[in-house]
Amino acid sequence: MYVTIPPVRELRTHILISLNFLGCYLNMIEAEMIPHEMPDFLDKELISAMGAGIALADPKEPIETDDEDIRYIYAGYMLSSRLLLTEWGESISEMILKQLPEGHDMKEFENFRGHMLRSNAHLIKDAEEKLADEVEGFAEWKKKLEDLVLD
Numbered sequence: 001m002y003v004t005i006p007p008v009r010e011l012r013t014h015i016l017i018s019l020n021f022l023g024c025y026l027n028m029i030e031a032e033m034i035p036h037e038m039p040d041f042l043d044k045e046l047i048s049a050m051g052a053g054i055a056l057a058d059p060k061e062p063i064e065t066d067d068e069d070i071r072y073i074y075a076g077y078m079l080s081s082r083l084l085l086t087e088w089g090e091s092i093s094e095m096i097l098k099q100l101p102e103g104h105d106m107k108e109f110e111n112f113r114g115h116m117l118r119s120n121a122h123l124i125k126d127a128e129e130k131l132a133d134e135v136e137g138f139a140e141w142k143k144k145l146e147d148l149v150l151d
Contacts, residue, residue, distance in 0.1 A: 012054055012063075014119055017096060018076030019051040021116075024092045025083060034088050041144050047072060071141045074127050078145045081120040084113045086151050 026044045028034040050072055057063050065073070083089035093109055106112040132138045 012057075012059070014116075014123070015073055015076065016051055016054055017116070018073065018080050018120070019047055019054075020096055021080040021083065021092055022072075022076045023047045023051065024095055025079065025088070028088070028092065033091075036150070039144075039148055041141075042072075042075065047076075067136045067138075070127070070131060070135050071138065074124070074131075074138075074141070075145055077120040077123050077127070078142075079148070079150070081117055081124070082150050084116055088150070089113070 022042070023044060025034070026038065026042060026047070029036050029038050030044070046068075050069060054063060080089075083092060090109060090113075093112055097107055097109065097112060100107050106115055128142075132142075
């Protein structure tokens with residue numbers, strides 16, 4: 001299945017932040033800054049390449065995604081939401097928030113967390129309702145994400 005990410009700046013920014021969050025989490029595991037096992041089903045390089053592709057895409061043009069892209073975007077939503085409720089989530093958020101300009105409305109952690117949790121809840125529900133039966137391996141992917149221990 002192919003899904004098109006529309007040229008909506010806010011959605012693309014949210015996807016990038018979610019993928020960046022996921023990438024930071026995996027980098028922190030690899031650097032032994034977080035005492036978690038590296039999930040064998042998540043590919044750091046693929047996450048990085050996806051983020052770069054979205055960031056470099058023409059903002060006026062839609063982006064075509066495949067099943068794997070959709071599963072990773074969903075993982076970004078799901079795991080960033082779960083991590084934001086842990087001490088690790090605050091540490092990861094601080095790395096992301098440093099990149100925002102002073103005065104940005106999400107520069108404060110609580111604003112950032114609230115926005116991410118609200119948006120992710122909507123996007124997770126939307127993906128589960130509209131894509132679960134269409135994306136190959138979605139149910140198995142969701143189960144792996146749910147079973148991942150994050151605290």
